[in-house]
Amino acid sequence: MRKILIIFLLGLVAFANEELMLDCANSYIMCKRANKEAPFYTLMSQSKAVVVLPSVKKVGFLLGGMGGSGVMIINPLSKDRRLVGVDIKAGSLGLQVGYKDSALVMFILRDSIVADIQDGKFTFGVEASFSFGDINRGFNKVKSFDFSKDVYVYATNGGFFAGASFAGVVLSSNETKFKNDGYAYSQLIQSISR
Numbered sequence: 001m002r003k004i005l006i007i008f009l010l011g012l013v014a015f016a017n018e019e020l021m022l023d024c025a026n027s028y029i030m031c032k033r034a035n036k037e038a039p040f041y042t043l044m045s046q047s048k049a050v051v052v053l054p055s056v057k058k059v060g061f062l063l064g065g066m067g068g069s070g071v072m073i074i075n076p077l078s079k080d081r082r083l084v085g086v087d088i089k090a091g092s093l094g095l096q097v098g099y100k101d102s103a104l105v106m107f108i109l110r111d112s113i114v115a116d117i118q119d120g121k122f123t124f125g126v127e128a129s130f131s132f133g134d135i136n137r138g139f140n141k142v143k144s145f146d147f148s149k150d151v152y153v154y155a156t157n158g159g160f161f162a163g164a165s166f167a168g169v170v171l172s173s174n175e176t177k178f179k180n181d182g183y184a185y186s187q188l189i190q191s192i193s194r
Contacts, residue, residue, distance in 0.1 A: 025191040069085065071083055
């Protein structure tokens, strides 16, 4: 009985990872369609990695929080590409209220930032201006003294949120394992290659 339960739970975990890859493929396509003026092809050709977060939820009422999971595709156009699970997390205190759900696509243009994400060291600090390209508003980049012109972020947003911006947003890798074959993998790779 115990072996059957373990096999069942492993199957659920594998299915969840496949579902996450399919959600990432759909979110990439939605962000691309919503930001038609953005230079997706140019950024993809220059990217060391692409991070796709299909659902980043931001909730706040005085205390606030933000979080989501997704996939980082290292060397996205190369045959030796790798998939790494990533999480984004943040918290804040201040005058704020609302709920927002966003799909994010980040183009990482420096190897050192990819390494920092894998080591759990990449933080958008207080000095950073964390800006998202919104539907019908074109595109923006994450700006700070250290990361200028190195991370471009595009989003599709739903919901309403008003108030303080987040300080200390952390983007880090997690232990999620992805299969480099199968339907979900092929859909994700096809979506970023179009």
